Amino acid sequence: MTGGPLEGIRIADFTFAWAGPYATDLLVYMGAEAIHVESNRRPDHSRMISLTTRGRFTGLNQSSVFNDMNMGKLGITLDLTKPKAVVLAKRIVKVCDVVAQNMRPGVMERLGLGYEALQEVKPDIIYLSSSARGAHGPERTYVGYAPSFAALGGISCITGYPDGAPAQMYGEIDLISATTSAFAILAALNHKQRTGEGQHIDLSSSEATSVLIGEVLMDYFMNGRVQSRSGNRDDIMAPHNCYRCKGDDKWVSIVVSSDEEWKAFCEAIGEPEWVDDDRFCDVYSRKQNEEELDRLIRQWTIGHTHHEVMDILQKVGVAAVPSYNSEELYQDPHLKERGLFTEVDHIDGGKHIVVSPPWRFSATSARIGPRAPLFGEHNQYVFGELLGMRDEEIKSLIGERVIY
Amino acid sequence: MAKGALEGAKVLEYAAFVSGPYCTKLLADLGAEAIKIEEPGPGDEARRRGPFPGDIPDLEKSALFLYLNTNKMGITLNVNTPTGKKIFKELVKWADILVEDKPPKVMEELGLDYNALKVINPQLIMTSITPFGQTGPYRNYKAHHLNIYHGSGLGYLTPSEVDNLEREPLKGGGLLGDYVSGLYAAMATLGALYAKGKMGLGQHVDSSRQQALINIQRVQASAYPNEKVNLSRTAQSSGKAGMGGAMPCKNGYIAATLAQDNQWEAFCELLGHPEWWENEKMRDSYTRGEAYSEIEPFVLEWMMNRTKEEIYHQAEAMSCPIVPFLSPDEVANDRQLEARGFFVEVDHPKAGKIRYPSAPYQFSKTPWSVRHPAPLLGQHNDEVYCQLLGYTRGDLVKLRGAGII
Known part of the structure; x- marks a missing residue:
C-alpha cells in the first residue's frame, strides 16, 4: 500500500x-x-x-x-x-x-x-x-x-x-x-x-x-408522460416489493426478474403449484395480478425473519434483501467483514x-x-x-x- | 470544440443496466474515449427496459439506454468463448480503465478477474461495481435496485415523516440508488486515475453498491453504534416533527426548510405576522417547535390559498427557503434549467431528436458535451476490431459466424 x-x-x-x-x-x-x-x-x-x-x-x-x-x-x-x-x-x-x-x-x-x-x-x-x-x-x-x-x-x-x-x-x-x-x-x-x-x-x-432521473425526464419529452409515485413497484417485474416479516417493523425486499427465478421462488417457499397458476405463470400475468401476488407472498414472509427469507431465496438465486435499520447494518456479518x-x-x-x-x-x-x-x-x-x-x-x- | 477534462483516458465497459454504464457515461461525457461491450443478440438489458418513444419497444430506442450510453462506441462480444476472451484481453491492454459489474465468481470463472488482468496490463484500473462488493459472505448475492435501496438502510427511512409504521418502507423513485452507485464508482475511479497519472499505478477499485448508498445516509446509519438508537420513518422517531414533510398548497406541495434564525424571521414576515418573531419561544430554536404548533393552522391555510409558484418566488425574494415539489414535466419546463441550458437535444440515428438532461456541473475550460449519441448494437465492430485491434474484414465475418461478435 x-x-x-x-x-x-x-x-x-x-x-x-x-x-x-x-x-x-x-x-x-x-x-x-x-x-x-x-x-x-x-x-x-x-x-x-x-x-x-x-x-x-x-x-x-x-x-x-x-x-x-x-x-x-x-x-x-x-x-x-x-x-x-x-x-x-x-x-x-x-x-x-x-x-x-x-x-x-x-x-x-x-x-x-x-x-x-x-x-x-x-x-x-x-x-x-x-x-x-x-x-x-x-x-x-x-x-x-x-x-x-x-x-x-x-x-x-x-x-x-x-x-x-x-x-x-x-x-x-x-x-x-x-x-x-x-x-x-x-x-x-x-x-x-x-x-x-x-x-x-x-x-x-x-x-x-x-x-x-434521466429516463423519467426523457419519457416526458418523448411521450408527454408525467411519471409519479409508485411505491416499491416496478413497471415490468413482479413480485417487486417490500414484505412484512416476523418481528417489529421488519421487512424484506423481494424481486423476481424472470420465469426461471419464479419457478425457483415458488419451489423454495413451498408453493410449487403457483408456477403454472394462470394468474402468475409469466411476467405479464404476475404484473397483472400483482395485488393478489403480494398478498400471498406476505402470508409466507410474515412467518419468517427477514434474514431467513434472504437465506432461503438467495440460495436459489432470487434477489431478497432485508430492509435494514442502523442496528442491523452494524451487526450484519457481511458488512462486518467489509x-x-x-x-x-x-x-x-x-x-x-x-x-x-x-x-x-x-x-x-x-x-x-x-x-x-x-x-x-x-x-x-x-x-x-x-x-x-x-x-x-x-x-x-x-x-x-x-x-x- | 474545446476538449473535455478527461480527454485521452480510455475506458472499456463490460457492464449493463444502470450503475456500470452511468459510471462510464460520467467519464465519457467529460471526454474519455469509451468502448462498451455488449452480448451479441440481446445486448444491454437497458435496451429492453424503455421508456420507448410512442411506447413501441425497440432495442435501439430505449430512453434509459440512450441516456446512459452517450459518447460510447459499442461492440458486441461473447466473452464466454475462448476467442472472445482473447479479444477481451486485447481490449484490456488498450484500456486505462475497465468498468465491470459481473458477480465476482463470474469474472473468476472466466479467468478475467483483476489478478489475471493485471498481468496483461499492470497499469490497469479495474473498477468493479457489484451489489455487495468483492469480499464477504454476500459477495455473489443477487440484488436489484429495490433490494440495494433497502439493504442500505435508506429504504427503512423512506418515506420520512409518516404517522405510523403500518405501511412498507420504500425505495427512492425511479432507479435513484443505481445511479448513485455509478456516481460513487466514477469518483473513486478518477482518484485511481490520478494516482496512475502521478505514479503509473494500476489498481482494483472494489465498489459496493450497498455501501455507496449506506454512505449517503452515513449519519443516520451510524446512529445505532454511537447512540444505540434507530431512526425510522415516523416523524417522532426521526426527530423531524414540526415543519418537516411536504406541505399542501393550492396546486401541489411545497417544502419549507428553515434552518437558521433569519429564515424563521423572514418566514414570519412572509406570512404577514412579523410579531410572531417577537415571541421568545419562536426565537429560541429549542422551543420553536412548540411555538410553531400554535401558528400551524394559520400557516396551512395561508399555503392552501396560494400556488406553489407564488410561495416559492415570494419566499425566496426574502431569502426564505420554501420551494415547490416539481413533477417531471415541471422540471422539464423549469426556467432556471432553461437558462442554464440543462437539457440538450441529442440526435440518434434510430430514435431521432430527444432532449436529454446534461450535467449538473459547468466547467469553464473543459465543457461537458455529447460528441456522439449512444451506439447501435455492434455499431462500432468494424472500427474497433479492424482499425483498433487489426483484424481483417474477413476475420469479422468468421467471428460473426462463430457467434463471437
Whole structure:
C-alpha cells in the first residue's frame, strides 16, 4: 500500500453544512489536505444543529455531524468580512490547488474571493462553486437545503406511496451533491495533471438530483408522460416489493426478474403449484395480478425473519434483501467483514463510529480520521508554519479579530 | 470544440443496466474515449427496459439506454468463448480503465478477474461495481435496485415523516440508488486515475453498491453504534416533527426548510405576522417547535390559498427557503434549467431528436458535451476490431459466424 492518490493536493475549504464539507472530505479520504475556514461570526452550522437528526449541540466541539463531514481536515478561523482576513485567505489559496465553496452565489465575489480574484493569486486554481440552483440563471440567488434540492430536482415527486404526498428527502441528497462535487473536482484535477490548466466549476445541487432521473425526464419529452409515485413497484417485474416479516417493523425486499427465478421462488417457499397458476405463470400475468401476488407472498414472509427469507431465496438465486435499520447494518456479518464502520476520535474527546468509504483501492488505502478539527485548532500551524507568519503578527491579528 | 477534462483516458465497459454504464457515461461525457461491450443478440438489458418513444419497444430506442450510453462506441462480444476472451484481453491492454459489474465468481470463472488482468496490463484500473462488493459472505448475492435501496438502510427511512409504521418502507423513485452507485464508482475511479497519472499505478477499485448508498445516509446509519438508537420513518422517531414533510398548497406541495434564525424571521414576515418573531419561544430554536404548533393552522391555510409558484418566488425574494415539489414535466419546463441550458437535444440515428438532461456541473475550460449519441448494437465492430485491434474484414465475418461478435 502506498499513500493516497491525492497526497500533496491542498484544498482551501470555504464550505459549510453537509453538501460542501463532505465533498472535500471525500478528497481527504484519498489523501488530500483540506484547510476548513470558519469564523466566530459564522461557525459551520453543522457544529450547532443537524436538520437530519435534529441534533442540537451546546458547544462548538460537540457535533458528531461536523465530526463526520470534516474528518481529517485542518481547521482555521478567519472573519472574511475584514479586508485583512481576505488578504490572509488569498495567501492560503496561493499554496492550494483547489478552492471549494458553497455560499450563496455572489457572496464570495463580494468578499473579494471569487474565481477571478483568486485566479490572479493562483492562475491554475481549480475552483468549485456549489449552490442550490447554480451560479447563473434567474434563480441563482435562491437558497436551499437538501430537501429543497430533492423537491426542485424532481426526485421527491416520484418517491412515495401512490396515494401519498411526495417524500421529503434529507441528508442523503446533500451527500449525493457532495459526491458529484468531488467527482467534478477530480475530473478537473486529472485535466490539470495533464495540461497544467485550472478552471471554475459551477455546480447546481438541484440539477445533481435531476440527472439521476434521466429516463423519467426523457419519457416526458418523448411521450408527454408525467411519471409519479409508485411505491416499491416496478413497471415490468413482479413480485417487486417490500414484505412484512416476523418481528417489529421488519421487512424484506423481494424481486423476481424472470420465469426461471419464479419457478425457483415458488419451489423454495413451498408453493410449487403457483408456477403454472394462470394468474402468475409469466411476467405479464404476475404484473397483472400483482395485488393478489403480494398478498400471498406476505402470508409466507410474515412467518419468517427477514434474514431467513434472504437465506432461503438467495440460495436459489432470487434477489431478497432485508430492509435494514442502523442496528442491523452494524451487526450484519457481511458488512462486518467489509469493515463498514471505522472508529475514529470525536471532537468532544470521546470516540465516534463512522461509515467507511464505499470503495476499496487495492494499492492505496483510504485515510479515515483521526477526527474533524476543533474550532480554530490549526490557526497556529496554518498561519505560523504554512504561511510563515511570526507569533506577534498572529497574536495581533487575533487581537483585531481578523483571525477570529 | 474545446476538449473535455478527461480527454485521452480510455475506458472499456463490460457492464449493463444502470450503475456500470452511468459510471462510464460520467467519464465519457467529460471526454474519455469509451468502448462498451455488449452480448451479441440481446445486448444491454437497458435496451429492453424503455421508456420507448410512442411506447413501441425497440432495442435501439430505449430512453434509459440512450441516456446512459452517450459518447460510447459499442461492440458486441461473447466473452464466454475462448476467442472472445482473447479479444477481451486485447481490449484490456488498450484500456486505462475497465468498468465491470459481473458477480465476482463470474469474472473468476472466466479467468478475467483483476489478478489475471493485471498481468496483461499492470497499469490497469479495474473498477468493479457489484451489489455487495468483492469480499464477504454476500459477495455473489443477487440484488436489484429495490433490494440495494433497502439493504442500505435508506429504504427503512423512506418515506420520512409518516404517522405510523403500518405501511412498507420504500425505495427512492425511479432507479435513484443505481445511479448513485455509478456516481460513487466514477469518483473513486478518477482518484485511481490520478494516482496512475502521478505514479503509473494500476489498481482494483472494489465498489459496493450497498455501501455507496449506506454512505449517503452515513449519519443516520451510524446512529445505532454511537447512540444505540434507530431512526425510522415516523416523524417522532426521526426527530423531524414540526415543519418537516411536504406541505399542501393550492396546486401541489411545497417544502419549507428553515434552518437558521433569519429564515424563521423572514418566514414570519412572509406570512404577514412579523410579531410572531417577537415571541421568545419562536426565537429560541429549542422551543420553536412548540411555538410553531400554535401558528400551524394559520400557516396551512395561508399555503392552501396560494400556488406553489407564488410561495416559492415570494419566499425566496426574502431569502426564505420554501420551494415547490416539481413533477417531471415541471422540471422539464423549469426556467432556471432553461437558462442554464440543462437539457440538450441529442440526435440518434434510430430514435431521432430527444432532449436529454446534461450535467449538473459547468466547467469553464473543459465543457461537458455529447460528441456522439449512444451506439447501435455492434455499431462500432468494424472500427474497433479492424482499425483498433487489426483484424481483417474477413476475420469479422468468421467471428460473426462463430457467434463471437
